[in-house]
Amino acid sequence: xxxxxxxxxxxxxxxxQAVAFWCDPISGHATLYWYRQILGxxxxxxxxxxxxxxxxxxxxxxxxxxxxxxxxxDSTLKIQPAELGDSAMYLCASSLNSNRGxxxxxxxxxxxxxxx
Amino acid sequence: xxxLEQPSEVTAVEGAIVQINCTYxxxxxxxxxxxxxxxxxxxxxxxxxxxxxxxxxxxxxxxxSRSKGYSYLLLKELQMKDxxxxxxxxxxxxxxxxxTFGDGTTLTVKP
Numbered sequence: 001x002x003x004x005x006x007x008x009x010x011x012x013x014x015x016x017q018a019v020a021f022w023c024d025p026i027s028g029h030a031t032l033y034w035y036r037q038i039l040g041x042x043x044x045x046x047x048x049x050x051x052x053x054x055x056x057x058x059x060x061x062x063x064x065x066x067x068x069x070x071x072x073x074d075s076t077l078k079i080q081p082a083e084l085g086d087s088a089m090y091l092c093a094s095s096l097n098s099n100r101g102x103x104x105x106x107x108x109x110x111x112x113x114x115x116x
Numbered sequence: 117x118x119x120l121e122q123p124s125e126v127t128a129v130e131g132a133i134v135q136i137n138c139t140y141x142x143x144x145x146x147x148x149x150x151x152x153x154x155x156x157x158x159x160x161x162x163x164x165x166x167x168x169x170x171x172x173x174x175x176x177x178x179x180x181s182r183s184k185g186y187s188y189l190l191l192k193e194l195q196m197k198d199x200x201x202x203x204x205x206x207x208x209x210x211x212x213x214x215x216t217f218g219d220g221t222t223l224t225v226k227p
Contacts, residue, residue, distance in 0.1 A: 031213075041219045041220075042205075042217030042219045042220050043159065043203075044217070045215070055212040056212045091159070103147060103149065103164045103166075103207070104161045104164065105159075105215070107158035108158060109157070109158050110158055
């Protein structure tokens with residue numbers, strides 16, 4: 001069964017260090033999402049891609065976060081420098097083209113980030 | 117913008133029926149989804165409603181009233197494995213189709 005792959009599963013980093021997460025969506029899914037989920041809260045959208053283009057990054061802290069999806073397939077989310085408040089689960093999800101009615105998002109297992 | 121409200125916790129007994137509510141306010145509504153998330157796991161899709169009424173999938177049903185900004189998820193014949201967090205998510209009607217999630221309702225099923 002096709003699934004969204006994310007790595008690493010767990011990451012511990014010191015504050016002020018750089019950290020990167022990788023996501024490989026389900027083949028053929030044009031839309032890719034990065035969410036941040038703090039314990040006890042729902043996922044918060046950080047950035048949404050349609051193919052290689054960013055269509056929403058209104059909640060992405062652009063002074064320290066960056067995301068790219070150069071070939072419209074896999075994607076990388078980077079934080080530099082990491083802060084204590086960035087400790088959370090980072091979830092990647094993909095769906096069929098959201099512009100054409102794709103409604104179900106498939107989530108990866110996430111990366112649990114701990115900043116110390 | 118969008119805002120969603122869900123009860124934080126619900127408890128029910130194995131074999132019973134439970135209803136989890138979600139109310140929302142949005143500037144442009146396209147549809148509402150429900151997801152299940154077990155502790156430490158990823159959200160998994162349960163249902164989607166774009167029009168008013170009831171959608172049934174096995175033991176799970178979801179209802180939507182767009183005029184009231186209200187949805188509920190109904191779980192029948194509860195099993196212990198249904199203990200999880202249930203998230204509602206509203207999708208807006210912009211070209212991006214951005215989804216905003218509620219904070220989830222933790223369902224505890226007791227024997």
